[in-house]
Amino acid sequence: MKQQLFALIIILVALFGTLFLVYTATQNSSSVTPLTTLKKDAFIYFYGNTCPHCKELNIWLEENQIAKKVKFDKKEVYQNKANADQLQQAAKICGLDTSSIGVPFVYDNGKCYVGSDEAKDLFKKKSKS
Numbered sequence: 001m002k003q004q005l006f007a008l009i010i011i012l013v014a015l016f017g018t019l020f021l022v023y024t025a026t027q028n029s030s031s032v033t034p035l036t037t038l039k040k041d042a043f044i045y046f047y048g049n050t051c052p053h054c055k056e057l058n059i060w061l062e063e064n065q066i067a068k069k070v071k072f073d074k075k076e077v078y079q080n081k082a083n084a085d086q087l088q089q090a091a092k093i094c095g096l097d098t099s100s101i102g103v104p105f106v107y108d109n110g111k112c113y114v115g116s117d118e119a120k121d122l123f124k125k126k127s128k129s
Contacts, residue, residue: 038089038107043071043126045119046087046105048078053116054104060120069127077103 038044045061047054061067075083091101094112106113106122113122 038086038093040093040110042073042107043109044073044075044086044090044107046075046077046083046090046103046107048103049076050078051103057104057116057119061123064123064127066123066127070123072106 047058075086077084077087087101087103087105087107088098090105090107090112091098093110094107096112096114102114104114104116104119106119108122108126113119
């Protein structure tokens with residue numbers, strides 16, 4: 001009788017342990033999913049708060065009042081994981097290597113522009129149309 005009870009306890013502990021592992025594994029995989037999905041027709045300027053090229057571009061954007069002429073979202077990626085995830089998502093859509101993506105980075109309607117020169121040229125073009 002004691003052996004059967006001991007075997008039953010071992011089986012129950014193993015069963016609950018397995019269920020716990022399966023539950024925690026599914027919770028971890030669902031937390032990796034981005035909070036928001038990037039829309040293909042979005043126009044987003046990704047920047048880093050300590051990025052020197054971004055700082056220069058931000059000054060240029062302000063001096064030329066680009067935000068008054070062009071509607072775009074501005075997202076900081078160094079301190080905001082959801083924004084960084086969206087940057088990775090944008091790079092994947094454009095077929096870019098996500099391991100070497102930097103900022104400034106602009107995503108516009110399925111196309112990506114990397115670096116301050118490309119970004120500035122795009123903003124100039126958009127502000128004139």
